[in-house]
Structure formats: C-alpha cells, structure tokens
Amino acid sequence: xxxxxxxxxxxxxxxxxxxxxxxxxxxxxxxxxxxxxxxxxxxxxxxxxxxxxxxxxxxxxxxxxxxxxxxxxxxxxxxxxxxxxxxxxxxxxxxxxxxxxxxxxxxxxxxxxxxxxxxxxxxxxxxxxxxxxxxxxxxxxxxxxxxxxxxxxxxxxxxxxxxxxxxxxxxxxxxxxxxxxxxxxxxxxxxxxxxxxxxxxxxxxxxxxxxxxxxxxxxxxxxxxxxxxxxxxxxxxxxxxxxxxxxxxxxxxxxxxxxxxxxxxxxxxxxxxxxxxxxxxxxxxxxxxxxxxxxxxxxxxxxxxxxxxxxxxxx
Amino acid sequence: xxxxxxxxxxxxxxxxxxxxxxxxxxxxxxxxxxxxxxxxxxxxxxxxxxxxxxxxxxxxxxxxxxxxxxxxxxxxxxxxxxxxxxxxxxxxxxxxxxxxxxxxxxxxxxxxxxxxxxxxxxxxxxxxxxxxxxxxxxxxxxxxxxxxxxxxxxxxxxxxxxxxxxxxxxxxxxxxxxxxxxxxxxxxxxxxxxxxxxxxxxxxxxxxxxxxxxxxxxxxxxxxxxxxxxxxxxxxxxxxxxxxxxxxxxxxxxxxxxxxxxxxxxxxxxxxxxxxxxxxxxxxxxxxxxxxxxxxxxxxxxxxxxxxxxxxxxxxxxxxxxxxxxxxxxxxxxxxxxxxxxxxxxxxxxxxxxxxxxxxxxxxxxxxxxxxxxxxxxxxxxxxxxxxxxxxxxxxxxxxxxxxxxxxxxxxxxxxxxxxxxxxxxxxxxxxxxxxxxxxxxxxxxxxxxxxxxxxxxxxxxxxxxxxxxxxxxxxxxxxxxxxx
Numbered sequence: 001x002x003x004x005x006x007x008x009x010x011x012x013x014x015x016x017x018x019x020x021x022x023x024x025x026x027x028x029x030x031x032x033x034x035x036x037x038x039x040x041x042x043x044x045x046x047x048x049x050x051x052x053x054x055x056x057x058x059x060x061x062x063x064x065x066x067x068x069x070x071x072x073x074x075x076x077x078x079x080x081x082x083x084x085x086x087x088x089x090x091x092x093x094x095x096x097x098x099x100x101x102x103x104x105x106x107x108x109x110x111x112x113x114x115x116x117x118x119x120x121x122x123x124x125x126x127x128x129x130x131x132x133x134x135x136x137x138x139x140x141x142x143x144x145x146x147x148x149x150x151x152x153x154x155x156x157x158x159x160x161x162x163x164x165x166x167x168x169x170x171x172x173x174x175x176x177x178x179x180x181x182x183x184x185x186x187x188x189x190x191x192x193x194x195x196x197x198x199x200x201x202x203x204x205x206x207x208x209x210x211x212x213x214x215x216x217x218x219x220x221x222x223x224x225x226x227x228x229x230x231x232x233x234x235x236x237x238x239x240x241x242x243x244x245x246x247x248x249x250x251x252x253x254x255x256x257x258x259x260x261x262x263x264x265x266x267x268x269x270x271x272x273x274x275x276x277x278x279x280x281x282x283x284x285x286x287x288x289x290x291x292x293x294x295x296x297x298x299x300x301x302x303x304x305x306x307x308x309x310x311x312x313x314x315x
Numbered sequence: 316x317x318x319x320x321x322x323x324x325x326x327x328x329x330x331x332x333x334x335x336x337x338x339x340x341x342x343x344x345x346x347x348x349x350x351x352x353x354x355x356x357x358x359x360x361x362x363x364x365x366x367x368x369x370x371x372x373x374x375x376x377x378x379x380x381x382x383x384x385x386x387x388x389x390x391x392x393x394x395x396x397x398x399x400x401x402x403x404x405x406x407x408x409x410x411x412x413x414x415x416x417x418x419x420x421x422x423x424x425x426x427x428x429x430x431x432x433x434x435x436x437x438x439x440x441x442x443x444x445x446x447x448x449x450x451x452x453x454x455x456x457x458x459x460x461x462x463x464x465x466x467x468x469x470x471x472x473x474x475x476x477x478x479x480x481x482x483x484x485x486x487x488x489x490x491x492x493x494x495x496x497x498x499x500x501x502x503x504x505x506x507x508x509x510x511x512x513x514x515x516x517x518x519x520x521x522x523x524x525x526x527x528x529x530x531x532x533x534x535x536x537x538x539x540x541x542x543x544x545x546x547x548x549x550x551x552x553x554x555x556x557x558x559x560x561x562x563x564x565x566x567x568x569x570x571x572x573x574x575x576x577x578x579x580x581x582x583x584x585x586x587x588x589x590x591x592x593x594x595x596x597x598x599x600x601x602x603x604x605x606x607x608x609x610x611x612x613x614x615x616x617x618x619x620x621x622x623x624x625x626x627x628x629x630x631x632x633x634x635x636x637x638x639x640x641x642x643x644x645x646x647x648x649x650x651x652x653x654x655x656x657x658x659x660x661x662x663x664x665x666x667x668x669x670x671x672x673x674x675x676x677x678x679x680x681x682x683x684x685x686x687x688x689x690x691x692x693x694x695x696x697x698x699x700x701x702x703x704x705x706x707x708x709x710x711x712x713x714x715x716x717x718x719x720x721x722x723x724x725x726x727x728x729x730x731x732x733x734x735x736x737x738x739x740x741x742x743x744x745x746x747x748x749x750x751x752x753x754x755x756x757x758x759x760x761x762x763x764x765x766x767x768x769x770x771x772x773x774x775x776x777x778x779x780x781x782x783x784x785x786x787x788x789x790x791x792x793x794x795x796x797x798x799x800x
Contacts, residue, residue: 001497001499004499011774011777014774014778015778015781018778018782019785022782022785022786160321169785172785172786173785173786173788173790175738175787175789
C-alpha cells in the first residue's frame, strides 16, 4: 500500500510537470496568435495613456474594424482603444475597464449603449462573463487572476471562471489555438445587408426577452451607475452614445422610448453626456447585417457625428 | 453532475476515499447517500427521486411478498404481476403518454391536451433492474433481498443509475455483502477504464457530435458528402458516447472494488448482425431481452415460424424501448427495430448455408480476408439501420437516402472538391486510432498487454490519454445520449 501511495504521488508529480510544460506552450501560442481578445489587448496595448477607451457591446466593434481605428485616430487626433465585446453587458464591461485601469490610464470612456444588456443575465454575469471563450486568449496575469477571484467573492461569478483561468486549462484546451484571433464579423464589414423582416425579427427575439424583469433591469441600472461612479472617482469623463440603427429595426425594439427616458434621467443626474445617434446615418446600405454598421455607414457616422463628439471631449 | 465534468471527478475521489475509510458495515449507507445525492443533483426536482423510491419500494416489497408466499403460486403470481405492472406502467406513462396523446389526436382529429410529462433521467434503466429482480426472485434464480438499504443501493448505485449497465441483482447484491479491501490492480484498471471512457466521450463523440447534429437537422438540404460523413460519424458518436459512459461506470465501480458487467465488446468488429446483438452491443440490454422476453416467448424452440416471430417481436420492442432517446418519440425507432429484426431473420436463415459452405470449402472458414469482408458488411448493415435511429422523422430518413442515391454518380467529383476542414481531418484520425485500438484489443486486451510492459511504457500510455483529454477534449458540452431515456 505504501509503495502504491508513492507511485501515485510520483505519477502526479510527473503529470504536473508535464502540465506545466503544456501550459507554457499554450501561453506562447496566446502571444503568437492573440490579437483581439480584450484581455490580451489590455496587456499588449501600445500606450500607457489613452484619450478614449470604447466600451459596449457589438455595436461598438465596427469602430475599429479593418482600418477604422487609424481613421478615427487620425481625424480626431486621439489615441483610442476599443474594448467592446459582442453581447457584453455592464458587468463584463466593468471587469474589462477595471483590468485596463490596473495597467493603463484614459481620459475618457466612450460607452456605446444598448438597452438589451439591461434585460438579461445572459449578457452579464450569467453566460457572458462565465463564457470560457473569453479567456482562451487571455495571457496569464496575476492582476487579472486576482480580479476574477474578487468577482467570484463579491459578485457571485462562478469560481470556475477564476480557476479555469488560473489553471490555464481554458488555454490548453483551446481548439482554435492556431487560428488568428479576429472577430468573425470583421470579414463582413464591407458587405451590404438586404433587409428581411424575418431576420430582423429573429435578431430582436435573440436580443430582447419577451417580458422585462423589472428587478433585473433595476439591478443592471444600479451596476451601470456604480460603474459611472467608479470611473468618475478615477477622474475619467464618461460619455454615452447610441449608434445608428435602421428605422425598421429600431421600431421593432420593445420599450425603447421608455428606456431612453430612464437612462437619460440617470445620466443627467451624474452629469454624463448622452448622444442618441439612433436615427442618423441609417440608410439600408449602411449596414452589413440587421443592426451593425458597415464601412460606408461607419464613415458616414464618423464624419458627421462621432468626430465632433470625440474632438469636443478630447481635452 | 455529468461523468464528463470536473465536479464528478472530484465527487468520485471523495466517495472512493471515504468508502475505504468507513467501516464495512456502514459502507452501504455512505454509497446510498452518495448515489442519491448524485441522482438528485442532476435536476433538483422532486419527481425523479420520488419515482426512484417508488420503483425501489415496489420491487423490494414484491420480492419479499414472493418469498413469503412459499409455494402459493397464486400469491406469487400476484406479487409478480403487481411489481411488473407498476414498474413497467411508470415507464410506459412517462415515456409514451405524450406520444400516445399526439397519435390519438392525429388519428381521431381531436385536441386532447398533452400531459407534458418529462422523462426522469435513468428511468428506463432502473425500471429494467427492478423488474429483473422481481422476475428473478419469482423464478427462484435468487433469494429476495431482506435489507432495504442494500437493495436501494443496488437500484440507485451512482455509476450505473443514468445509463446502465442493466446490472442483475443476483450478481451485484452479493458484492455489497462482501468485505472489500483496497485492491491496487482493480484500482489501476478502474483508472484506466475511466480515462478510456472519457477519451471516447470527450475526445471523439463530442467532437463529431456538432457535425452529426447539423446533418441530421436538415437532411433534405445537406450535401451528399456531408450526409455520408454524418452517417458514419453518428455510428462512432453513439458507440463512443455509450461505451464511453459504460467504461467510466465500470471504472468508477472498480475503484471501489465492485464489478459491473461488460456492456460492449468491440461491436463494429462483429462478423454478423447476430453476433453484434448477442455478444457485442449493449450486452446488458440484449441479454435482458433474451432472458426476460425472447426465452419466455419460446425462443428458438417453439418451431420455425414462432422463432422468427419471436426475433421480430424482441427487436420491435427493443426499438420501442429506444424511442425517446434524445431524438424524440416517433416511429423511426420501430423501423430501426424491425430492420434489425429482419437482419436476424437473414442471419438465422442463411446460417445453415454458411455452415455448409464452410464445411465444403474449409479454406473459407476463419479466413482473415473473409472475416474482414464479413465485418465490413455487418458494419454497413448496422450503419444503415442507424440512419433510422437518428433521423427526426421517417421522411427525413428517406430524404437522406434519396439525396445520396440521386447524386451517387457525382460523389467522386464532389469528393475531389470537398472542403475537408482540419476539424474533420482530426476527427477521421481519431476514429482511425480508435479502430486500430479496437483491433489490437480484440486479439488481446490492451490492459492485459500493458500489464506486461515496463512501468515507463504504462505510465506513458496513461499520460497520452490524460493529455489528449486536456488538449483535445470537448468538455462540458454534451450529456450522454443514453441518459436521455
């Protein structure tokens, strides 16, 4: 029995050494292929200080597709970093910005707002922040590990998230380890969308729940307020915008007017600038799918609206 | 808690360590608590454990009733009838009530509301175990178990509760009475079986599952090459999924010193459909049908027409039992069962001819080339029947077949331009490795081979399995197919 115990121990020790080797290999692959993963982007960012950090969900992603980042920076004479993510709710954006601020600084936050993120756990701590895919290209960083552990303790995020990240399992087990880290949508950025009612409807059904859970909504509004307070305490100016949407699509969004009024009230209270660009630059040919701007749409939006906002708040 | 989850591995570790620490007389209590926790933790609903308790109590008291009826045949039959009726009734209601109402509505053009009963996980398996016990006690194949706790553990023992093997009480209950000491050899084999089962499940079955799901979800629109690959993949998906589950179950039981019956013996190497069903595929179910249905019906000894009828009855009922296996309850399973029944007819009918040919041309008997051809032929017969097992409707099945046959001539050209993605190529390679492993295992078990090798080779083999799981495994994606009925 004693011999067996020693063998088990030895087998485990060798296994752990091999695991460490595989972990190291996975980490090198993260640095080799990593690009758009938001944690990677923070760790790998070029500058210490930025003028703007863009937060939000997928509607903010075209801001830096292809050469858009360079165009925005050039036209507004700013340094920007886009940390928005598909379907990212308030809780996930808070995690990202907290992590960012441990390594960098920013003068402003441009929060690209969508109402759907306030309606479901799915876009927040539920499936979103616990989605292992978020961490597959996240380089190991003790600061992030500590942050994830604190999110488990304080916000009830599943401890598995932190353990998965710290153990490196999520990277070792990454089946896309050799694929370039580029958002799927970026390939569609040059395309045009031919609107169909069915696709629009499906998209709305995917984003918005049938009924609004008022408690959940209030909870995420509170989270949003806390994030604003946190950013303002760090002397960062926050501004909130809503991006263009096709009229037909916009009209399908449930309770949007009510949401706008409520959010305006909150933002006014905290002296946060709010720009609602929902119904500008919203011709059919400006979108590559039901609700995301393509290059043409993005250029229209930049030239006519975004540029001015970014320049005005720059200093 | 699924076998393919980290929480299960943690749970198993705790259960095994405490099992050997706890004194023998309390071990059944510990395992019963662990098993019930394992079962309840699946859904945290009241109904599944309630049904488990009802089925267990009915079987337990009917067993005692039969025992105490002495030679009073009437009373014995009464307890047998009550026990079987309640247990099989529960199975029928929870499995077929919705389907029956749907069929009734469609036949009579009525709109009776469906009861919307959900099927508690593992119901089919433990019901078969409790029925087996009652029948065995009735037949005097075993003594009724006087200890309710141990009997409860037989029914609910966690490694087999979700998807078998359908263990016989007469082989399992005596093991619970034995004082078990930790056995290094058994523990090592248990560990090996768990790794092997996980490899089959998370590295192979769950990797090919999305491709299969995609093809079978829209067979009318899928390209013929996709359909062909999808059908082959499904054959390996269901094998790796189910035999993977059994390997983990047997491995987990072995860690505690218990033996569960072998459920799969390299089924795709069978040389005939009879061999496939009688000796290699889901053995615990096949032997259940043989002992509790086929033989009571008269088996092969009631004349030729009855023999053929019995074969067909067994396979159609087996098809019926499989209905609801994650792919809904519908008539496709009846076709699958009938098709396999037909294969048995041909097998039985042609058997004298093959014997005659073998005797006349001895060269053909046990000729390796002939054996390979026979295995390939059998595999493709089974493969054909799997189509009707997996499709969502009979129409889908025929759509798939017509889609392939219409474009059969184009297939070589389509193959040339087919996009074999890296994911597909990895899947082919893994299936290839599995086939080679099975061929080696068929000659002499890989475990037996490993035992004679130096420690470094044995450990290297285990590390390869472990790191394949870590690097290539698809974790936490899918539950086991056979848990769904």
